[in-house]
Ligand SMILES: Nc1ncnc2c1ncn2[C@@H]1O[C@H](COP(=O)(O)OP(=O)(O)OP(=O)(O)O)[C@@H](O)[C@H]1O
C-alpha cells in the first residue's frame with residue numbers, strides 16, 4: 014500500500030506544499046507539467062497583506078482566531094488585526110487566540126488529546142482543532158487562489174506536502190498527518206517532508222547566481238550541512254550528493270529551539286528585569302493589542318540591527334507598560350533605570366526605550382552561542398568533519414549578526430552559503446520534494462525501532478519482577494526486540510525482518526506493538542525513553558501448534574510500514590500491515 018500511495022500521488026496534476034512555520038506560514042505550488050520543463054517555476058502567494066499595513070510578504074504569521082463557540086474566524090495577519098481590534102474594544106475575552114503554537118508539539122510527552130492555552134486567559138482548545146483549522150485555512154486559500162486564476166484544479170487533483178522540523182519526534186509528525194486529515198487532506202494525497210531536506214533540495218536546484226557570497230556550491234565538495242534557522246527551531250542536517258543527484262544523509266537531524274523567537278523572548282526577559290514580572294503580567298493581561306505591537310516592533314528592529322552598529326537603538330514600547338508600572342509601584346518609568354545596572358545604557362521616556370546598540374546585540378548572544386556550540390560539536394563527528402560547505406536557510410539566516418558570528422567561527426575553514434530567498438527555501442523545496450520524493454535515498458535512523466516480545470525468562474538477563482508464567486512457561490514481559498538501531502543508515506525501501514513465535518497454542522491473534530526509543534540498546538518497551546507508536550493485530554489461523562509470524566519493517570519514502578505474514582500449510586500467506594510516519 015505504501016507503493017500504492019506513491020502511485021496515487023504521482024498521478025496528481027499538481028504538487029502543493031504548506032510550510033507551517035513557528036512564526037510564519039505559507040503555501041506554494043506547481044503543476045506536474047511545468048515541473049518537467051522548469052522545476053523552479055513555483056507559484057507562491059504574494060498577497061499576505063496585513064489590512065492595516067502596506068507590508069507585503071510571502072508568508073503570513075502563524076496565528077489563528079476563534080470566536081466564543083470555537084468557530085474559526087481568521088488566520089495570519091487578519092487574525093492579528095482582528096484580535097487587536099477586539100482587544101481595543103475590550104471584546105476579546107470570550108474569543109480564542111493562538112500564536113506561535115507549533116513548538117508545543119515538541120514538548121514531551123505529546124498526547125493525542127493535547128489542549129492549547131489561548132492568549133485569552135483560562136481558555137483552552139484541542140490542539141487538533143487549532144492545527145487542523147490552520148492547515149484548512151491555508152488549503153482553502155490555495156484552492157481559492159487556483160479558482161481565481163481560472164484553473165479547474167480541485168483538492169483531489171493535488172498532492173499535498175506538509176513540512177515538519179526534522180528534529181520532531183515521530184508522534185509529532187503523526188499528529189500533523191492527523192491535523193491535515195482534519196483539514197480535508199487525506200493520507201493518500203499527503204507527504205510529510207522534513208524542513209531541512211526540503212531546503213537542501215531547493216539549493217540543489219537553484220542556479221549559482223542565486224546564492225549570496227562566493228559560491229562554488231555545486232562544484233568541489235558534494236558534502237554539505239544545511240542549517241535551517243526559522244522562528245522556532247534551528248534544524249540541522251548533513252547531506253552528501255550522490256553521482257546520480259540523489260541525497261544521502263551523513264548525520265541524523267539535530268538542533269534546538271534557537272530560532273529568531275529566542276531573541277524576542279530575550280527582549281521580554283529584559284523588560285521583566287526592568288519593571289518586574291508582575292507589571293509585565295498585568296500589562297499583558299490588560300493590553301493585548303499593545304503586546305502585539307511590542308512583538309511587531311521587535312520584529313522590525315531585529316531585521317535592521319547590524320553587527321557593527323554603534324550608538325543607540327530606539328524601541329517603541331507602548332505607554333501602557335509605563336502606566337502599569339506607575340500604578341503598581343507609584344514610581345515613574347523613567348526612574349526605573351536610575352540606580353540599576355542599566356543606568357547610562359538605557360533610557361526610557363514615554364513610549365521610547367533607547368538602549369545602547371551592544372545591549373540590543375546582546376539579546377542575540379545566548380541563542381547564537383548555543384547554535385555555534387552545537388555546530389562545533391557536530392563538526393567533531395567523523396562523518397561531518399570533512400564537510401566544507403554550510404548552507405544557511407530560514408528567515409533567521411538573514412540576520413547579519415548571526416551571519417557574522419557563523420563567519421567568524423567557521424569561515425576560515427568552510428564556505429558559508431545563503432540562497433537568495435533563504436526564508437522560502439523550505440517552502441519551495443517542499444514543492445520540489447513532492448515532485449520527486451525519491452531524491453533522498455538514504456537517511457540515518459533517528460530512533461531505535463522495535464517490537465514488544467515476551468521471551469523465555471533467563472535470570473541472568475532479566476529482572477525477576479518481570480517474570481510471568483504463560484502456558485506453563487516462565488517468560489519476561491515487555492522486552493524491546495530491536496529491529497533498527499538509532500543512527501543505522503537506511504536505504505529508502507529497505508526492509509528489516511524478524512520472526513515472532515506465538516507463546517500459546519491455539520492463540521487467536523498476535524498483538525505487535527511498535528516502539529521507538531532514543532536509546533541505542535533499549536531493554537524494555539516500558540523504559541522511560543521508549544515510546545509507543547502503534548500496533549499491528551495479526552489474526553492467526555486455527556492451529557494446535559505454536560505459529561511463527563514473519564515481521565518486516567520497511568522504510569518507505571516517508572512512512573514506516575510494518576508487515577506481518579502468517580502462513581498456514583497449503584494456503585497463501587496472509588499479510589497484515591500498518592503504517593507510521595517515521596521520517
Ligand atoms: N532580516 C532578518 N533579520 C533577522 N531575523 C529575521 C530576518 N528575517 C526574518 N527573521 C526572523 O526569522 C524568523 C522567521 O523565519 P522563518 O519564516 O524561516 O521561520 P518559521 O518557518 O516560521 O519557523 P520554524 O521553521 O522554526 O517553524 C523570525 O523569527 C524572524 O524574526
Ligand SMILES: [Mg+2]
Pocket residue numbers: 032033034035208243244407439
Ligand atoms: Mg520554517
